[in-house]
Amino acid sequence: MGRLAAAGIILVALVVLGAPPAADTELSGVFQEMVKSECHFVNGTDWMRFVKRFIYNREQYTHFDSDVGMFVGDTPYGEKVARYWNSDPEWMEYRRAAVDRHCRHNYELSTWFLVGRRGERGAERIPSGPALGMTL
Numbered sequence: 001m002g003r004l005a006a007a008g009i010i011l012v013a014l015v016v017l018g019a020p021p022a023a024d025t026e027l028s029g030v031f032q033e034m035v036k037s038e039c040h041f042v043n044g045t046d047w048m049r050f051v052k053r054f055i056y057n058r059e060q061y062t063h064f065d066s067d068v069g070m071f072v073g074d075t076p077y078g079e080k081v082a083r084y085w086n087s088d089p090e091w092m093e094y095r096r097a098a099v100d101r102h103c104r105h106n107y108e109l110s111t112w113f114l115v116g117r118r119g120e121r122g123a124e125r126i127p128s129g130p131a132l133g134m135t136l
Helices: 002-018 076-086 089-096 097-114 131-135
Strands: 033-042 047-056 058-063 069-071
Touching: 002 033, 033 097, 058 076, 069 076, 076 089, 089 097
Parallel strands: none
Antiparallel strands: 033 047, 047 058, 058 069
């Protein structure tokens, strides 16, 4: 009986902690700002795309896309930020050069490792069994 009561208390605690906050509750005051940079490669360095995403509290508010060549706002606030950043030609030239500075550089660093492993058979090196799902 003691185990069942303890399990019930733990279950209730998990449900309460995992529940989203109600609409009228106050925010915790913890904010998160995050910047993510991505390089997309097609046929090696024949075509590359650089995307830099600016995220605040799990919402992307603006991003830079090298295919577009400028910042694009994803929210009303992000549109203001994008207009401000797009108005500075020196900053925009720096951003546009990120494809070469960031993507080409990283591609050249990792090519020897990635391309050299294409023909290798990796199945013999990977352990099999129930632990496989836990380790990956």
